[in-house]
Amino acid sequence: MNVPAVAEPEATPPAVAATEVRIAAARVPEISASGVPVSEVIADAADGERSIVAFLCRECAYSAADAAGNARTSLPPTIRTIMVPCTGRVSPLHLLAALAEGADGVYVAGCLEGQCHYRVGNFHALDRVAFVRRLLESVGVEPERAAMFTMSAADTPRFVATARGMDATVSRLPRLPRS
């Protein structure tokens, strides 16, 4: 797949409570955005809470999310999850509609490559998210507002790391202006 390196948000800020250092260890490399160097833009928290919509696949990501909940892991309140049977169900329209109607960031989370319950759903999703990112880039919107992550159902630390990472990335960006 000639998909560009799929964006993954930056590691969690050091000030995280000690008990969760183990979770932060699931290292997620920095996104090098085109045009807008993410590490530089420090948005002021004043202009309100960000909103992120996450499409989680029923088999892996949503069960990892439930496991994180049962483990009472604290997660950023900006993220609202929607269950889909498989990430293959998510179309570009869903992602862009969410952004258009108030979300500052969207991401899709599905099974690990090769472990999709429907074999190829996550591959389709990877390509569609890449397409949406290029679409956003072509109209001047920061592509890292849309992302995709893959994880196993048992890998709660990865779900938590990607959720926090996405929250950190989006909170570093200004609120998404809408005409």
Next chain:
Amino acid sequence: MTRCGVFLCECGGNISGVLDLPALAAGGRSLDGVVNVTVSQFLCGAEGRRLIEDVVADRGLDRIVIGSCSRRFQGPTFERIARDLELGENTVAFANLREGCAFIHRHEPEKAQRKAETVLAAAVARAGRQRPLQPSRTFLNRSALVVGGGIGGLSAAEELASAGITVHLVEREQSLGGYMARLSKTFPTEDCAMCSLGPRLANAATDSRINVHTLTEVTALSGPPGEFRVRLRHHPRFVTDQCVGCGTCTTVCPVELESQFDLGVTRRKAISRPFANAVPSTFAIDNRGWAPCTSTCPAHTAAQGYIALAAQGRWADAYRVASAPNPFPSVCGRICPHECEEQCTRGRLDQPVAIAAIKRFVADQAAAAGPVEVPARRFEDRVAVVGAGPAGLTAARDLALLGYPVTVFEAQPVAGGMLRLGVPEYRLPRDVVASEVERVLAHGVELRAGERCGQDYTVDSLLASGYGAVLLALGLPQARLLPLEGRELPGVIGGLDLLRSRALGDPVTVGRRVVVIGGGDVAVDAARTALRLGAERVTMACIEDRATLPAQPGELSEAIAEGVLLAPSLMPVALLGDAAVSSVRFQPCTLAEPDARGWRPPRPVDAEQVELEADTVVFCVGQALGEDALAGAAGVAVAGGQIVVDRETMMTGRRGVFAAGDAAAGGGLIAIQAIAAGARAARGIHNHLRGEALLDVWPMERDRAEVPDLELSRRRSLPRQEMRVLPPEERRTSWQEVRLGFNEEEALAEARRCLSCGGCSDCHSCEQACPAGAIDLTQKPWEEELTVGALVVATGHQEFDARRKPPLGYGRYANVLTQSQLARLLSASGPTGGELRRPSDGQVPKRVFMLQCVGSRDSTSRGNEHCSAICCLFATLHASLIRESYPGTQVTIAYTDLRMPGKGHEEYLKLVAERGVRYVRSRVGELAEEQDKSLRVRWEDTVTGGKHEELFDLVVLSAGLEASAGTTQIARVIGLQQGAAGFLKEYHPKLRPVDSQRAGIFIAGTAQGPKGIPETIAQAKAAAARVTSMLHGGMAATPVEVAFSDPDVCIGCGVCVSVCPQGAVRLVDGDRAHALVDQASCRGCGICAAECPSGAMTVGGFSDAELLAEATV
């Protein structure tokens, strides 16, 4: 407008402890479409159910929104309530207030509250867009497929059969029994494994409801739960049911292979049965296809066959196999270019096996095979064979064997064709040809020598005089001369004529200086013949350069050693001389690009010409049909100097007239190709005379067996026996055979170098020895499709390959075994009958060392993370057995942590420890083999801290468990998820341990994870219970969350068809082509819905409207 009721659950404080539910409820009432909001302490309990029932009745609700825990947890409970209240399917929406909100934001209650409002609003918006869906019903087939014939599969099959369900038990191996069949005793009761497994096997064999399919694999699965369509591929057993299990065949089979059942501790024959009470009890042949030598040979001679027999000195049988497709094994052993040796696998290890030399020695023992008995006459149609060369005589013998009266016409005074009159006797002695021709004629074939076709008789006259069929195998006897000026000068002769007159004994002389024109084998023969006829200087001039010279390299180097001079890259332009030829002028040349038939014409190079003096010039530049050979053969077409033949029937343009060998188009110019063509012609003639295609003209091709590099690298290299040759100076003037051939001892040694690539070597020894006539080597793989209601996967585990730990020396050191191999040694049905013997010297080991956690509890990339659960008990069991039978043997077990969970196991450990087994806490990293094959072990006892170094006679590695190759393959075929080390992933480790991710497919035993036999049987019975309950109802509702395409909106672009991973969508063409979803096969992933350009495709419960409503609140 929908009338939606919202129900919020306090979840006993889990949710209400963080969220202010009354405030949330108040906010909820203002959402459009909401007519009622109530809060309850426990919605999922009976009280919650009554509350919902009351509100639905009072307020006439048609949608319910549940604000509670995750939908994955209590979703089914509320959906069942909606179904019971006849609201229908897809009428409940969920707000994940617990895992999705309260639990994960309990430190930020006000942010949690705001998020909860959005989450609730989203659920209400979704409910407003939800449309009720109609489930369709499917018929549940009361049958099940159990994959894997081990103790797990057997137990599940037994349980299902007793519940009246038809079972198809599929097993990859040759017999049921799986891993347990390999064990001697089982812990902790030390009762014999076969005692508990045997009855299960017998039961599976006799129960009418269990259909056993061994040597079978599942290749495809489609359709919904309850109506799974399964495709099975059956591999041939090559032994029919008549087999009584007497084992006579194993005594005659010449091929020994590593016993896969005994895990390589011993070897067994290509035809074998793994253990005494195997089910099915019939033997099976391990046939891995044609060995590379057999598949390369034009006649597909079973080369591996006669070599395997030769390696055992069974010369008569070897001759039978070598002469079956080819009546001239002795001839071919001498002159064949043996392409088979180039392809020999051994060539990749050290040097190829000297196949031709062995064949020659075997053929020279023809006498051992006894006289030829004349085949019975079965047909009256007489067949005429024109030409007594290799092609004609082979056809004649085969036709005689088929029962036809055959008459062979030969123009020359003696039979043998090019074998007798073309190849000089220092390469092929006349008596060798004569004896093999004699054996052909001994089949009752009439030879009429000295009658030339086209003169003494013609094809027409033969047919007129009552011959049913004529085979033109007259070869290309005419030497072709180049049309150069000076061609008629005396001293210019054809190579074939020189060789023929020498072979016929006519007086022939050559001049002092001889120039042979041509680069092929005929040219080399002519040159060496000229030397032997007394020529002083013989030069071979040819258009090819040294690399592309067509002659066999072996022959050419022998010629050069004898003094023949080579003048490559020269094209003759003129023959000079007046009374007789005196010299030849050549123009240096290179070769142009190959033409249509692959021949590369010479292209002159502008360098000055070369002149070679010559008293005799011999042309060896090609052969042609005899001038008038085809006079009176109407309808027989010739193209490119060869007779045109229909490849499928070997018939020429004229009905009843066939052609083969050099004379027939497409025939190669070497003996074995002519012989193969003759055999094909015989079958073609038989089909023609009998009027139907009884025999395959071209034999059934079998795919080629390849030995992988990894396995090859484990074989010891052995030097090749080089053939002794007459020294050049001695043979330069003598006609004695140059290559002296192997003696018996050399032939035996060389034959033992064969690697038996194809497994069974097609030597048919078993077929002839079987008293019940149960061997059928023509069996082919076949496929079958079944429809079953459910699947149970019990494909078991495999032992960790200890070779992945090189420092432990497994596979390199003789006395390092794994526990499974030790189990085979200790098993009464094992190779040593239960006697503990050191592999290196067969002695009873005095000091045994066992090493635990090999490949288990290993965080490096060389092992598996998990603990394999049974190895400590397995090692303790074997230690106890050894101490029982061999009190003098000391056993030491090095463990990391001794793990003896479960009933009676800790007690068993104490019992065994008292029997004098030494347990040390250490994890040994390396073993070293000493000269006497004993093993030096250095370890640090992590309890006492002491360092130890001792020698041991035998080391047993407790290699852990990982998913078997069969498990990985079935997971790929039917789409199951695999976790670490390849174990199948259960739906839920606690709640649904024997369910797989896919509905209707259940898993049991070590395929799901490491466990012992009791747990495996328990899981197998559980899986059987799950299948029984699933199929009990007879009917089931298909899930509603499947795809559906609206025919009016669909534009028929077919994108959905191309992306569906299940192949569940197809295009219905008519005036308006549109997509139609087979809702039985669709699993509801939604890839098609997301890709659909017109929006016609949707998924029940996850339509665009519902998702967008939820995403954009």
Next chain:
Amino acid sequence: MPLSARGRQIAGDLRGATSGVSAGVLGCEVVRHDELCVGCGRCVSACPTGAMRQDDWFDPAQLFSAPAGTGRGALATALRRIARHEPSGPFRVPDRVRTFRGILFSPDLCAGCGACVRACPTGAVEAFPVSVGEAEAVPRALAPAGARP
């Protein structure tokens, strides 16, 4: 996805017209209406000479002209709400994204059979047959693209 009014009008009257085209016609004047195209690729599979091709580049501008009420229209409205400037040039589309790909037409390969028009469900392609007489007068290569000769 209901046809737009313009789409129904074009699809309706043209379907019958092209079937009567005589064999002697030299190619067609093809006019594409990108805004109606949904990228389904039926014209590509219908075209016998390969004149209609789908490559793996997509020009977002094509989205912005899509009519409301269609799938692409909804995508366009959503994109327009958050866009900060007009879409920059086309970009490469990942392999598994099937329908967002530009359609390319090469007139020199076109045999004028009109199959693409019959195949197109949304009327995004029109073909005006060039009758034999006119062909001699104005060599098609010179005629400006899109104008009736």
Next chain:
Amino acid sequence: MPHTTPEVDPIGGGVQLFRSCMVSSEYPGAEAATKWLFEKLGVEYIVNPEQTCCTGMGYYSDLMPFATTLAIAARNACVAVEAGHPIQAYLCSTCYAINKKAYRVLEVPEHRREVNRVLAEIGRVYDDTIAQTIQHRHVLEVLWSQHEKLAGLVRRRLGGIRVASHPACHYCKVFPDEVLGDSENLMLAEDLLEPAGVISTGNYPEKTTHCGAGFRQRFVNPSMSMAVTREKLRRLAALKVDVCVHMCPNCAVQFDRHHDIIERDSDEEYPFVHLHVQQLVALALGADPDTVCGVAAHSQDLEPLLQRIGARQAAPL
């Protein structure tokens, strides 16, 4: 026999030969042979005067904090990238492992910030561009990338010479999953020498056992150090090898310098010699034993071996 070392893309240039203190002082021939082989195999390289010590000796002897190693490794990386030769080819396995370990630690932002604070004093910075271009290879890996050319260049057939290789622990065991081949049975040296026709002993008992040097063990705990070395010498003697080849000067020093001493102390016979892999490969390709392979620097008498492989007559060109 098919070689087991995996194929790699050929490295033709951009190589900075990372000089090693032990090689330069104890066996300069190993460095000379490597340079000679680079020219023969068409590998463009430089020796960069800016490059300094890898601090391995000090760090592994616990005389120096890791922070120092980190800063010096970062500087060496900057220097290599600056010189346009980002592929650091290490003659010694200790340099290889310590620089690679530093590279890994420099990925962690805090440590990189700390190092850059120090490097700022000398006007350098270790940033993303350097981290993404710098590469760490052992010299044998660079030679292996051109191994197809070896067969054609052999001038002295080493037929009949039995060779065993002592795999360097710092190459195999510090990054076990990144070695060329199997970290518990490294065949890189044997496969490099195979075109010269040597008889390779492949995997032998205790192949992965330590050479006994252990940096300071040789000085602080000599009896233990020599005992371990003797064990290895016994194994190799039992195999009847003629040459044991090494890929790290530490091992070479431990074996070559102490071979005869151990032989004398334990009055046992270990009839074989020790060479660097590059030295033997160069000899097979016809290199001069003295000026290129620096045999004079060895304690053992290498003449019998040189005679046997015809290295003393003029090499046939």
